[in-house]
Amino acid sequence: MDYLILVNKFEPIPPGWADNLKLRKAGGKLFEEKTAIALEKLLKEAKSDGIGIEVISGYRSDDYQQMLWEKEINRHMGCGMNYASAVAETGKTLALPGCSEHGTGLAADLGTSGADDIEPDFHKNAEGKWLSRKASKFGFILRYPRMKEHITGIDFEPWHYRYVGRRPAEIITESGICLEEFLHFYSNKYTLC
Ligand SMILES: [Zn+2]
Structure with a gap:
């Protein structure tokens, strides 16, 4: 399982990906197994901090x-x-x-407790703020940040988190870069030219 897989409009999900996908539920939605386990831990810690997070969308x-x-x-x-x-x-x-990253099983759309759809102002809520501080500890990144639209090709999405594993998530979050930049700077597998 390649947790650093790049999926966007130029890089579709490779054929056969879904055949190797082991799905497991977290927050009532399906995810790739390790992603689900990490998300469960995240939800548990959020709850213990008094933060209720709703899982709106997972694997599609x-x-x-x-x-x-x-x-x-x-x-x-x-x-x-x-x-x-x-x-x-x-x-x-x-x-x-x-x-769509949701086809990988590694992406989650998250919202405030009880929400049944994505919230454009999620980053302004306590739940969104908590996530932006804590998500990387569980291996998740805010996949489509502000000011990176020209690289990701996707508008700012404060609700869309992507599992990449803890170390890459911490580097990406601390450096304020997006996944495309991380892959460019930290992996010789991908280049932007
Ligand atoms: Zn999403």
């Missing part, structure tokens, strides 16, 4: 991502957008099927 199959993609395009077109603009707008917050 390609079919499910396809459904979300089409639904969001239809929603924008229903507001009067043409197809090309609707696709562009949808692409800002939703990954194409096969290109």
Whole structure:
């Protein structure tokens, strides 16, 4: 299992990934096994700090991502957008099927206790603040930070956390870099040129 796998619109999930995926529940949603165990520990510590975190979304199959993609395009077109603009707008917050981190089982959308959908202001809440301080200790990073949109290709998403393992998560968080930059600076496997 490659916990540093890069998945974005240019790097789809490799074929066969889902076949090797062992899923396990955490917070009522499915995740890759080690990710689920780390998330359970995170949720437990949050609770003991008086912080209630809701797990809104975990592993999503390609079919499910396809459904979300089409639904969001239809929603924008229903507001009067043409197809090309609707696709562009949808692409800002939703990954194409096969290109979503949720397909890896390593990503979690998190929210305040009782939330049933993502919250754009999550980073301003006690729960979001707690996560930005503590997530790396459990191996998670804020995957789409502010000011890194030009690198990640995704708007700031305060709710989307990604498991990469503890040491990489600490380096990424402490250095204020994103996963793409980490892979560029710390791994010779990936280059940006
Ligand atoms: Zn997400």
